Amino acid sequence: MPKTIPRTTNQLKYHRPKIAWNSGEARIPPLSRESKRCLRNLAAYRTPKPRLKVPRSRCAAVLVALFVGRHGDLYVLLNRRSSTLRTYAGDTSLPGGKADTEDRSIEDTARREAFEEIGLPKDRTKVPLLCILEPFLAAELIVTPVVVLILDNTLRPILNADEVASLFSHPLVSFLSSNPPFPSEPDTLEVPYHTSYEITGHERTISTFRVHQFLTGREAGGIKPVFGLTAAMMIRVATIGYAREPDFEVQAPNTPTTEERIAWALLHRPAFRAACQEEGIDMKVARRIVDAFQKKQGARKRKERLERPRREAKL
Template identity: 60%
Template sequence: MAFRQRRSDLLKFHRPKLVLPTGTQAELSATLKPESRQCIKNLAAYTPPKQRSRIPKSRSAAVLIALFVGRKGDLYVVLSRRASTLRTYAGDTSLPGGRWEPSDRTLEWTARREAYEEIGLPVDRQRVPLLCTLQPFLAGNQLVVTPIVVLVLDNTIQPLLNSSEVTSLFSHPLVSFLSKEPPFPLELETLELKYHTYVDIDWKALNGKVRMHRFQTGREAGGTKPIFGLTAFSAQY
């Protein structure tokens, strides 16, 4: 039987209230820095602008911006290093995500499914609640990508990497995507590299220029690529 929802149900599905599991609210309040707490509130209250035109599902994709709280109360973004054997974006630093599939109920489901397949993040709205859906943007491959932001509450979750797609998993401070200063000590191999750089490129689809950011991960000496392209664009949202 096909899965169908009324319009009112869809509205609640895409913009649910952030209901945290019992005991989690008090635990977060004791752990989070004030700026991290405000960031979560802002994300949970965000509503993307209404789209003027319908986007074909065949051209849709989603990425998952999975946040978690560090030991000192800061928010971090989960990132991965793509396998070197992949046909596209081999070895790049990326967010979990991929194309919409006919079995996906929503783009949130697309992002969660891909994260489960790539890094083993459970498709569980209690342990990993939705914060918001950000405004979609056009990627270089002509896919319309929607970033989905979630908060990982369960710190006992163990990643399970799909070795055919992901080589390693690491994190980066969320606030550092708004800074020009590196969040990590500089290594000898990276002393001459700026932590943050950008370039403005012509984007024919938008009849204008798009600013593309690039951030060092602090792991370049070990072969990890900087955060750039679609991943940097999504995280800087």
């Protein structure tokens, strides 16, 4: 794949604050107290032991690459996907992709994809691992976020133009807030920085969940908001790092957990079901998780039916 930056494109202009990719110094700016706590929390985080076994052929990873801005705050690298891609063209995303047979771990997958897409070195001394989060469910993939910290600010991004159109950054802490971290542009004054809505699947499914969106402040330049899966991952990273909940509700009441949604997908979505059969994965645990959720939902609905006449009588 080509790994060249067009001569007419100045990649540095997409950073706010700018990363010193081309400077001769490898020092990062002094960390703020909040950033130090955030990095300690992320480095100490360990995912619970998973109950579900998922097919490797349906696994993917993204790299959440953090760096320190000039005022000591933490930023995450995001990219604008190429407009020529067949799926999610032009979307704002994290570098990542499906696991290859050569990848020894999900961390290797995330690092390889980031190297291929934005030229971020796989060197673990320059870009050390902070933590690996629980997997998230995409349409036909199970995606694991791998969180790293860029220590060497002399690194220069090399964009694969076939996959990535541009690279920019966004404050990590802003994924916990409804207020924008940037001055509002004229074109976005009437649009809230953070919005969300619920997606409800067929009544046979348990796929109802809340989708979040965050403006980037670059919409006038064609950059799309941080949306859907990417937004959900960034909310989770920020929540763990800053050890506090967002000032908005992440999920609606009675929403299935990610584990419950993955279990349902393994049982009912054709791509997952075929992959599980091909890899000989036992589905007993997935069935138990889905059955328990449906039983819980049934009990809740029965309780609501019983309580409805009482509430109406009080009115």
